[in-house]
Amino acid sequence: MKNIKVHAIVLALIIIAEMIGNVSFKIGVGTIVLLPMLYALIMGIFMAPKFLKVVNQxxxxxxxxxxxxxxMLLMARYGTLVGPTLPKILAASPALILQEFGNLGTVFIGVPVAIYLGLKRETIGAAHSIAREPNVALIGERYGLDSAEGRGVMGVYIAGTVFGTIFFGVMASFAAAYLPFHPYALAMAAGVGSASMMTAAVGSLSVMYPQMADQIAAFGAASNMLSGLDGLYMCIWMALPLTEWLYKKIYRLKYGVEPTGKDAAK
Known part of the structure; x- marks a missing residue:
């Protein structure tokens, strides 16, 4: 009851967003899919003190x-998916599992760019992954969401929610139109651990390959499920330590000194 105002606002935003539902429209060869989560986020932003002042600090x-x-509830839900879906994961072939190594690309690309733009410890949270819900939980547990790393992961999470679905929908269409990849491979690539991004990409691919729509949706869903499950462990054991190591290396190259104080590794 202490936060009844916050809960009531959240419930209202959810109802409004779900009433709007999915909205899709075509842009060139691509199909853009807007999902309720995007509407809820945008409406929530305008509730802030700098805008409508519905909520205070x-x-x-x-x-x-x-x-x-x-x-924590979401991660528990992910955990319940492991057992029942294990046969599907094994049947999906090793390609779905090996593709998780592609998530490390965010580290090698994101860390140098983030440090070049002037980010410090925010780089760790922003560049260790594409910053979806499991990654936000990981950074929150490891560093705290009120830390520099927490600000980094939340910044990318919000940007991904607002622009990610649009980007994935367009990128999938252009990749299918101009790159020599099989539609199943593109569907697998769409599953990065974000339901909204995967849906946008799969929606675009299904429009371009209607005869494969069911198979594309199946591969996209299986890939997304794997990214949500084993992608988290990939972040814990590989991506996050690699990000910490690369952060120190790139920081030294740019500033000529080791990161110290609040900029140092924790």
């Missing part, structure tokens, strides 16, 4: 403290 701090609990 205390409400925002209270809401941020509830993110960890919400994500």
């Amino acid at each position: 205390k409400d925002m701090l209270d809401a941020s403290s509830l993110i960890g609990i919400t994500l």
Whole structure:
């Protein structure tokens, strides 16, 4: 009852967003799919003190403290998917599992770019992954969401929610039109651990290959499920340590000194 105002606002935003539903439209060879999560996020932003002032700073701090609990429930849900879907994962071929190594590309590309743009410890949260819900939970547990790493992961999470679905929808269409990849491979690549991004990409591919629509959806869903499950362990054991190591190397190259103080590795 302490945060009844926050809960009521969230419930209202969910109802409005779900009533709007999925909206899709074509741009050139691509199909853009807008999902309810995007509407809820945009409406939530305008609730902030700088805009409509529906919520105050205390409400925002209270809401941020509830993110960890919400994500804990989501991770529990991911855990329940492992057992029942294990036969499907094994039947999906090793390609679906090996593709998880492609997630490390965000580290090698994102860390140098982030440091070049002037980010410090925010780089760790922003560049270790594409920053979806499991990654937000990981950074929140490891560093805290009120830390520099937390600001980095939340910044990419919000940007991904707003622009990610649009980018994935267009990118999938252009990749299918101009690159020599099989539609199944593109469907697998769409599963990066984000339901909205995967749906946008699969929607575009299904429009371009209607005779393969069911198979494309199946490969996209299986790939997305794997990214949500074993992608988290990939981040824990490989991506996050690699990001920390690369951060120190690139920081030294740019500034000529080791990161110290609040910029040093924790």
